[in-house]
Amino acid sequence: MNTLSIFLTVIITGIILVIGGLGIALLLAPKSDNPQKGEPYECGIPTRGTSWMHFKAGYYLYAILYLMFDVEAIFLFPWSTVVRTLGLQGLISIVFFILILGLGLAYAWRKDILKWI
Numbered sequence: 001m002n003t004l005s006i007f008l009t010v011i012i013t014g015i016i017l018v019i020g021g022l023g024i025a026l027l028l029a030p031k032s033d034n035p036q037k038g039e040p041y042e043c044g045i046p047t048r049g050t051s052w053m054h055f056k057a058g059y060y061l062y063a064i065l066y067l068m069f070d071v072e073a074i075f076l077f078p079w080s081t082v083v084r085t086l087g088l089q090g091l092i093s094i095v096f097f098i099l100i101l102g103l104g105l106a107y108a109w110r111k112d113i114l115k116w117i
Helices: 005-030 057-081 081-108
Strands: none
Touching: 057 081
């Protein structure tokens, strides 16, 4: 088998699995014709006011900082498993990576982004 046939086999298998999974879900899933399902808010509590409310930008900044350090942790786990084989170059690159993230945290701290109120 050449590379193109393997690639096409994987793509076609993926498409068949996705379509098959969606088809089985459509056939077996319970169906509800409740008129509340069409409403934009189905938690049970009616909304008050308009949906155009102002939110503090600080909440978004907290989320971005959380994602930044979450991604850092995700990159550190694979690095920690191969740290011995990477040698000094791997150590220098991860120190540089952590230094850049530390500078980002220092900048956020300096600009008072981490203050909740």
